[in-house]
Structures are given as structure tokens and as C-alpha cells.
Amino acid sequence: MAASPDFPDGDGVALVIGGSGGIGSAICEKLAAAGTDVVLTYRSNAAAAIAVAETVRGLGRTASAYPLAIEDSAQVADTCARIIAAHGRVHTLVNASGSHIAMKFIGDIGPEEFRQVMDADTNGFFNVVQALLPHMRQAGGSFVTISTTGLLRWPAKDALSVIPKAAIDALMTGIAREEGRNRIRANTVALGLIDAGLFRKLIGIAYDDAYIEAAKRNSALKRLGTAEEVAEAVLFFASHRARYVTGQTLTLDGGYSL
Known part of the structure; x- marks a missing residue:
């Protein structure tokens, strides 16, 4: 394709970890509409992943x-190797x-619960980085991760959401500094409350109407963000438009953290 x-x-694919979710699916669609083929991963919801792949194909790209x-780590290494073998190049991760976390004060979090989240989120992302870095050093590329304005x-x-992302943010800074010589960029999009994905699953559990309205009042723009807006920010960092941008964080929270 042109x-x-x-x-x-014009070659290779963007790999979206968690591409079957509410935010991940919007990212997959935005990347495809901008002109790249897409590979996505999912944990358990195969039907959602298949639906996202079909949408990407409907936009004229492979998925x-x-x-x-x-x-x-072994599954990550094997899966990344199969993706590279099938598509030739991963230019964007x-x-x-x-994780679908419980909302708890720090003093109420058990050691095993904390370990599981750190393993699934922080160690998991490290596994992906280790599996892809040798490949991406050959032709350059871009890492983009979703973080939080909770930092x-x-x-x-x-x-349980903020602490793992703090470690991931540090890892992204290190990648940006160490791998720039290999034409690899690393940037982060830090989110406030986005009306999609895990946020919707927690409505009525962790977030009630009063909490959501208070969050809107405390933001400068007086509303929640959308998955489309997140996808636009990710596309910028992933694309040629950000070719001289690395080690940066774009805060996408409607001014909540001001």
C-alpha cells in the first residue's frame, strides 16, 4: 500500500497492546485511518479483538x-517473534x-494484590520492551504508552493504577535517552478521566455520579475526555509528525491536574 x-x-505495523479495550480500539482505528497496518493483542476478549480487526480492515489496512x-515473558517473546516473522517490521509499540484494579487506600492493599498488579502492568511492559528493542534498533521506531495524571x-x-505507571514512565524516559541513537523514540500520554474502557466498568463500583460530577467541576474544561481524543494524541507521538519528539509526556486531562 502507498x-x-x-x-x-510505508512498511511494517503498529502493535497495540490491549487493542481490544475501549481506548485501545480507538487507537487501532486512528492508526489505521492514518495509514498503517495494525496488530493488536488481547487478554481474554477474543470477540472484541476480532471486531476491532474487522474495523481496521474496513479502513483499508491489514489487521x-x-x-x-x-x-x-516467554509468551511475550514468542508472540513478538511471530508478529515480526509475519509482518517484517514493528515500527510502533x-x-x-x-489491570482491572480495586480502588483502595494504600493501607488497605495487600502485598499479594500489589505484587500481582506490578507484575501484570510494570513487569509486563518491561517484557514487551525487551522483546521488541533488538528488532526496533534495526530500523528505528516509536514507543508510546498510556499513563495517568495521578502522578x-x-x-x-x-x-494500584498510579504506582505501576510511575515505574513505566521512568522506563520510557530511559528508553528515550538510551535508544535515541538507534532512531527509537519514547513518549507518554497521561490521562485523566476518560469516558471509555476501564472507567466505564468502574461506574457504580468505584465512581458514582457525585464523584464524576466533582471530577468535571475540578477540571478546567468541565468534562470527561474521550477515547477519540486519546487516540489523536497517540497518533501524534507514533507518527512522522513527532519525529523530533522523544522523552515527553502529553497531559490529557482537561486541566484536572492544574
Whole structure:
């Protein structure tokens, strides 16, 4: 297929970890619409992953979906090797995965619960980085990860989301600094409350109407964000438009952290 202005090299795929979710699926669609083929992974919802792949194909790009538990380093290595063998090049890695966490104060989190989340999120992302870095050093590429504005303004009971992402953010800074010589960029999109994905699953459990309305009032723009807006930010970092941008965080929270 012809190259696009966003992906002028015209070869390879964007790999979206967690591409079957509410935010991940919007990212897959946005990347495809901008002119790149897409590979997505999912943990258990094969039907959702198949639906996303079909949408990508409807936009004129190729798509495939792989089941993947990123905390399993052997499975990550095998899956990434199969993706590279099938598609030739992974030019972009987007980490849009995240654990379905319980909202608890730090003092109420058990050691095993904390370990499981750190393993699934932080160690899992490290596994993906280790599996892809040798490949991406050959022709360059981009890492983009979804983080949280909880690192700027602490959200009560959200430690199991914020703490793993703090470690991932540090890893992204290291990648940006160490791998720039290999034409690899690494950037982060830090989210506030986005009306999609895990947020919707927690409505009525962790977030009630009063909490959501308070969050809107405390933001500068007085509303929640959308998956489409997240996907636009990810596309910028992944694309040729950000070719001289690395080690940066774009805060996408409607001004909540101000």
C-alpha cells in the first residue's frame, strides 16, 4: 500500500497492546485511518479483538489479533517473534493495557494484590520492551504508552493504577535517552478521566455520579475526555509528525491536574 504522510516509510505495523479495550480500539482505528497496518493483542476478549480487526480492515489496512498475557515473558517473546516473522517490521509499540484494579487506600492493599498488579502492568511492559528493542534498533521506531495524571495530582484510592505507571514512565524516559541513537523514540500520554474502557466498568463500583460530577467541576474544561481524543494524541507521538519528539509526556486531562 502507498505510504501516508503520518507513516511515510510505508512498511511494517503498529502493535497495540490491549487493542481490544475501549481506548485501545480507538487507537487501532486512528492508526489505521492514518495509514498503517495494525496488530493488536488481547487478554481474554477474543470477540472484541476480532471486531476491532474487522474495523481496521474496513479502513483499508491489514489487521491481526493475538492473545497475550504480558506478564508471561516467554509468551511475550514468542508472540513478538511471530508478529515480526509475519509482518517484517514493528515500527510502533503502543501500550494501552491496564489491570482491572480495586480502588483502595494504600493501607488497605495487600502485598499479594500489589505484587500481582506490578507484575501484570510494570513487569509486563518491561517484557514487551525487551522483546521488541533488538528488532526496533534495526530500523528505528516509536514507543508510546498510556499513563495517568495521578502522578501530577494524587487521586485517592488509585494507588494500584498510579504506582505501576510511575515505574513505566521512568522506563520510557530511559528508553528515550538510551535508544535515541538507534532512531527509537519514547513518549507518554497521561490521562485523566476518560469516558471509555476501564472507567466505564468502574461506574457504580468505584465512581458514582457525585464523584464524576466533582471530577468535571475540578477540571478546567468541565468534562470527561474521550477515547477519540486519546487516540489523536497517540497518533501524534507514533507518527512522522513527532519525529523530533522523544522523552515527553502529553497531559490529557482537561486541566484536572492544574
